[in-house]
Amino acid sequence: MSSIASTNSGPQPPKSGKTSQSGKSGRRRPPQPPNGPEIPASEPATLSPQPSRVTKIRANSPAPSPEELNAQDFLSDPKSAINPRKPKTTKISQSKSRQSRKKNLAAVDLFDFPQPSLENVSSIASNPINEPETTKPRAPRKSRSSAPPTAILELETAPNVKKAPVPKPRPQGSNRPGKKSAIPRVPPLVYATRLLILGVGIAVICGTLLSVANAVNRSAVATQETPAQPKNPSDSAVAAPLASEALQLNQELAALKTQVQVMATENPTLNAGVFLVDLDTGSYLNFNGDVPFSSASTIKLPILAAFFQAVDEGKVRLDQVLTLKPEHIVGGSGQMQDDPAGTKYSALEVVTKMIVISDNTATNMMIELLGGAEVLNQHFAAWGLRATVLQNKLPDLEGTNTTSPKDLINVMAQIDRGNLVSVKSRDRILQIMRQTKNDSLLPRGLGEGSVIAHKTGNINTMLADAGMVDLPNGKRYLVAVMVKHPVDSEKPAQSLIRDISKMSYRYLNDGETPAESKVKIKN
Numbered sequence: 001m002s003s004i005a006s007t008n009s010g011p012q013p014p015k016s017g018k019t020s021q022s023g024k025s026g027r028r029r030p031p032q033p034p035n036g037p038e039i040p041a042s043e044p045a046t047l048s049p050q051p052s053r054v055t056k057i058r059a060n061s062p063a064p065s066p067e068e069l070n071a072q073d074f075l076s077d078p079k080s081a082i083n084p085r086k087p088k089t090t091k092i093s094q095s096k097s098r099q100s101r102k103k104n105l106a107a108v109d110l111f112d113f114p115q116p117s118l119e120n121v122s123s124i125a126s127n128p129i130n131e132p133e134t135t136k137p138r139a140p141r142k143s144r145s146s147a148p149p150t151a152i153l154e155l156e157t158a159p160n161v162k163k164a165p166v167p168k169p170r171p172q173g174s175n176r177p178g179k180k181s182a183i184p185r186v187p188p189l190v191y192a193t194r195l196l197i198l199g200v201g202i203a204v205i206c207g208t209l210l211s212v213a214n215a216v217n218r219s220a221v222a223t224q225e226t227p228a229q230p231k232n233p234s235d236s237a238v239a240a241p242l243a244s245e246a247l248q249l250n251q252e253l254a255a256l257k258t259q260v261q262v263m264a265t266e267n268p269t270l271n272a273g274v275f276l277v278d279l280d281t282g283s284y285l286n287f288n289g290d291v292p293f294s295s296a297s298t299i300k301l302p303i304l305a306a307f308f309q310a311v312d313e314g315k316v317r318l319d320q321v322l323t324l325k326p327e328h329i330v331g332g333s334g335q336m337q338d339d340p341a342g343t344k345y346s347a348l349e350v351v352t353k354m355i356v357i358s359d360n361t362a363t364n365m366m367i368e369l370l371g372g373a374e375v376l377n378q379h380f381a382a383w384g385l386r387a388t389v390l391q392n393k394l395p396d397l398e399g400t401n402t403t404s405p406k407d408l409i410n411v412m413a414q415i416d417r418g419n420l421v422s423v424k425s426r427d428r429i430l431q432i433m434r435q436t437k438n439d440s441l442l443p444r445g446l447g448e449g450s451v452i453a454h455k456t457g458n459i460n461t462m463l464a465d466a467g468m469v470d471l472p473n474g475k476r477y478l479v480a481v482m483v484k485h486p487v488d489s490e491k492p493a494q495s496l497i498r499d500i501s502k503m504s505y506r507y508l509n510d511g512e513t514p515a516e517s518k519v520k521i522k523n
Helices: 051-058 071-076 092-109 116-125 150-156 187-225 233-247 254-265 296-312 347-356 358-370 373-380 406-419 423-431 488-508
Strands: 271-278 284-288 320-322 344-346 451-461 461-471 476-484
Touching: 092 254, 150 373, 233 406, 254 284, 254 451, 254 488, 271 406, 271 488, 296 344, 296 347, 296 373, 296 406, 296 461, 320 347, 344 347, 347 358, 347 423, 406 423, 406 461, 406 476, 423 451, 423 461, 461 488, 476 488
Parallel strands: none
Antiparallel strands: 271 284, 271 476, 320 344, 451 461, 461 476
């Protein structure tokens, strides 16, 4: 016990005739049974019943050899601490040694140290010389988290004791020293292919977005320029003002209008209506342009537009075969009236004859193909043609079919801007109208190098011509002149239309405006 209780000295043989305690403390008792060992009351000052203090004393003392400390021998025979025996060579596993250490400490703590009485305390206080070791400063208290005592560690690692193999934890693949998780290397060709696919995908997405934006812009522009198609005839009144905006009128040609008025007043027997638009500047001339007139053959111009609109919608094909019926054959202008019933034509051939030679029989075939007069009138109203109405089949010598100079110009303006038909159909329409055989009216007032696509109309009391003129200087304008005249007085009406065409050509091509009218039409 003196070797364990000492804090500053190692295991030394005790001096003869003396113990480590005072002589008054008595002698050691023989070993008691392990269940109830008793120690004299004079020794509680040297041993603390706290297990942590015993551990600290062991840790501060010099590390004894494995032969000097043997927990089992100490419990069975306390004298073994003075006369140590050789330890038995037994195999102790690491886990068992730790348990034995805890049990040994508990065994040391099980010694019953009786509480000292007041007499013992007073005797110790009167003889402090006999207790030299109790007055020594104790080692500073260490935390429980400090390292285990050296002696106990050396006991566990005794050279004569074989340790049981402790299984080492298997290191994870990512924590193995010297080995790092290999990053898969992508070949350059595969990397370049991925970049190419990514670039193509981004380009496709951008192209889709641009096409959508372009479609939205086109629809917005078409909404502003194209009149809304009415679902029923009652909506035609709302659609009419919108369609007239396709003319894009700017300012009126006052000087040219004055000259037209002078010519008209000089021929009071003639009732003329004129409407002209410069497509480049929007300047216009309106002289009775909104007044309805008997359309005569000029009604064939809006029928032509309705036919190509049906072609664009897929309702009619250009090579569609049409059969001549007896009810189609009528007199007047044209050559198809001489063909027998049952003759077959293509739709393009029929519509071409309707314009080029103003064939009335071909016009009746077109009216039937497009659904009849009622359907055509709905189209006309939807396009904003306020005065254009189809009442009867051609030749309509009574003049029940009506239109106005402004309506004819409105139809041609919408054809030119692509509002009614596609670009391909527009080109076909202009190509057909340039082949018109009758060139006795507007074409006579044009200079060399001008090109006109037009359609004439003529019945007993009506003479008219409407067309699109391309000037040598690159300008383009639309002009329509309709003149109502008495029976058997067609020549003055022809001269008036020619003179208006000549005056308009000079004004728009050369900028010449006559100071006074040099044209006088006699009845």
